[in-house]
Amino acid sequence: MPEIMDADALCAGYLATVHTLMQRILEEERGPMEAAAAKLADQIEADRLVHIFGPGGHSNLAAQEVFFRAGGLMHISAILDEGTLLSNGALRSMAIERTPGYGRVVISNAGLGETDVLILANAYGINAALIDAALEARSRGTFLIGVSSREHAANTAPEHPARHPTKQNLHDIVDIAIDTKVPIGDAVVRVPGMSQDIAAISTFANAYALNCLVIRTVAKLVERGIEPPVWRSGNAPGGDEANARFISRFRDRVRAL
Numbered sequence: 182m183p184e185i186m187d188a189d190a191l192c193a194g195y196l197a198t199v200h201t202l203m204q205r206i207l208e209e210e211r212g213p214m215e216a217a218a219a220k221l222a223d224q225i226e227a228d229r230l231v232h233i234f235g236p237g238g239h240s241n242l243a244a245q246e247v248f249f250r251a252g253g254l255m256h257i258s259a260i261l262d263e264g265t266l267l268s269n270g271a272l273r274s275m276a277i278e279r280t281p282g283y284g285r286v287v288i289s290n291a292g293l294g295e296t297d298v299l300i301l302a303n304a305y306g307i308n309a310a311l312i313d314a315a316l317e318a319r320s321r322g323t324f325l326i327g328v329s330s331r332e333h334a335a336n337t338a339p340e341h342p343a344r345h346p347t348k349q350n351l352h353d354i355v356d357i358a359i360d361t362k363v364p365i366g367d368a369v370v371r372v373p374g375m376s377q378d379i380a381a382i383s384t385f386a387n388a389y390a391l392n393c394l395v396i397r398t399v400a401k402l403v404e405r406g407i408e409p410p411v412w413r414s415g416n417a418p419g420g421d422e423a424n425a426r427f428i429s430r431f432r433d434r435v436r437a438l
Contacts, residue, residue: 191370195380198369202382203389205362210390217326217357218397224298225256225402225409230434232293233300234260235387236284236310238267238274243302243328243387247395248437251414254395255427258435262287265310277310279343284313288321291436295322302328302391304363304383306352307337312345315354327355328390330363330383337365359394361386 221231231254235244241261248259263269264277264287277283287310293299299318303311306329318325334350337343352358363386368378402409410427413420432438 186372191372195370199382199385202362202386206360206386206390207393209362210359213357213359214390214394214397217359217394218401220298220324220326220357221394221398222401222405225254225398226405226407229256229296229298230258231256231298231300232258232260232291233302233391234262234287234291234314235302236262236265236287236314237278237303237305237308238265238271239381239384240303240311240387241266242384243391246388247391249412251412251417251420252395253412254398255410255412255431257395259437260287260291261437278308279310281309281346282313284310284315285317288314288317288323293318293321293323297321298324298326300326300328300391300394301351301355302387303351304330304333304361304367304387305337305343306330306334306350307341307345308343309345311351312347312349312354315351319354325355325357327351327358328361328387328394329358330386331358331360333363333365333367359390361390 224231233244233247235241244259244261247253247257264283265274267274301311301315306327315325329351331352334352339348352360361383363383366378367381367383369382370380371378399409413423415421415424
């Protein structure tokens with residue numbers, strides 16, 4: 182007879198694992214978070230954009246998480262390149278994120294330079310498009326903040342097909358690295374009788390880290406006497422009216438608006 186599964190217990194274990202990981206991010210990444218938030222606050226105080234790129238299938242969700250989002254900073258400009266979006270084909274996305282040179286084209290097209298800040302968010306911190314994006318941005322003098330897992334990168338073999346030809350990790354290239362603690366393999370729930378773990382954790386980790394970065398940035402700006410423009414939900418009463426006050430200020434500057 183097949184074993185009767187306690188799905189509630191499995192879900193509760195998943196929740197506990199997610200909570201533990203987020204608690205680690207909160208406690209262990211306070212230093213880099215504060216440093217990154219100070220840089221973002223400087224950028225926004227100068228009325229400059231903060232760019233974010235999540236090259237990789239589900240890593241694109243990280244860029245979307247803090248862009249044009251209720252409670253999100255209007256100065257955040259997401260680079261939503263069509264190449265690695267899952268909506269254009271999952272296998273195609275994976276092939277493109279592994280293509281050397283692709284990330285350089287995306288960053289070149291974005292026109293980033295010395296006065297810009299770029300957040301690169303990627304669950305594993307190794308793929309070719311990601312590393313090329315970092316290298317191209319760095320060559321242009323752009324300040325880089327990385328959001329990725331040191332553990333996952335360190336435990337991925339140098340010969341893995343996803344890696345950049347130089348075998349570099351994102352956290353070794355950026356100016357500030359925020360570690361999301363995602364374990365190797367990403368999936369964290371073990372089901373008795375199954376050989377493969379299930380239930381990924383990286384989307385939670387990326388979203389929590391990035392929203393904490395937004396929170397810390399806003400806190401620093403308010404301490405300076407600045408109330409930054411923040412998106413309100415268009416589906417909430419008065420949301421469209423509140424957002425309309427700032428649309429003209431950002432529409433021609435933020436490409437994805």
